[in-house]
Amino acid sequence: MPYPIDKKLVVAISSSAVFDMLEADKVFREQGEEAYRSYQLQQLDQPFSKGVAFPFIRRLLHLNSVFRDEQPVEVIVLSRNDPDTGRRFFESCKHYDLQISRGAFLCGKDPYPYVDSFNASLFLSANENDVRSAIGAGMPAGLVLPTKASDEPDSDELRVAFDFDGVLAGDEAENVYQEKGLELFHHAEQAKASQPLQPGPLNDLAIKLSYWQKFEAKRKKEDPSFEPMLRIAIVTARNAPAHKRFVRTLQEWGLNATETFFMGGIDKSRVLRVFKPHLFLDDQLSHLQGIADEIPCVHIPFGSVNKA
Secondary structure: OOOOHHHOEEEEEOHHHHEEOHHHHHHHHHHOHHHHHHHHHHOOOOOOEEOOOHHHHHHHHHHHHHOOOOOOEEEEEEEOOOHHHHHHHHHHHHHOOOOOOEEEEOOOOOOHHHOOOOOEEEEEEOOHHHHHHHHHOOOOEEEEOOOOOOOOOOOOOEEEEEOOEOOOEOOHHHHHHHHHOHHHHHHHHHHOOOOOOOEOOOHHHHHHHHHHHHHHHHHHHHOOOOOOOEEEEEEEOOOOOOHHHHHHHHHHHOOOOOEEEEOOOOOOHHHHHHHOOOEEEEOOHHHOOOOOOOOOEEEOOOOHHHOO
């Protein structure tokens, strides 16, 4: 019987998103492909260090331990590596007890065309060209940014923070702001307050996470000793009166957030340092650059603000 991938919350990752592969990449750049393959095989017993997306991926997979009957999560590797050098990836997964067993090793070919094949709600990569190609093809993708943030090994709580416009929602409203300014943006949003926005690239991911968050709340009612582990925050530059369309849109999607922040131009890092997400996803680099050293950040190069 086929594996029911269409019923899972699927995240696709490149090997360099979940592990730190800078040393191996340096061998590839300076010595070429054959030396790189040889190096990886020689280092087979040496697990990679944890990368930017590691804290997020570890906790996401932990949902399968919480919901043992449902097994809601699948993490897939989509790699430009060949299967031989991919062996070190799987050995590293085994070392860290990351239950990742499926994926594609493409020997230098573009990985993004396979995002839909695996029903992925997000493709995380450290390769900017792959991410932009995926977004250009209408697929949900994000570029992991370098960070000095470390994992909290004693905690399984998963905290994810999303920007709204250009990430969860499309960039219709953001285009008005960019082209006409803040005052006309507010006028337009008040006029359309009852009209939900179109979904953005990560809408499906947030809705699926929200579903399991609601499932946790249901279990908490049935078993007071159960401790929910999912916290979803939306950190938006919107403020009143533009919040009305935001609320209407989330109602239309059936999406709940644990915490919502209407920043109205205040630096988002001020609340992110308190919430401490294991992944913060935003479509504007200016919102990420000041905090990426401290918090794992993902750039979603979607919409007009990201066009050259």
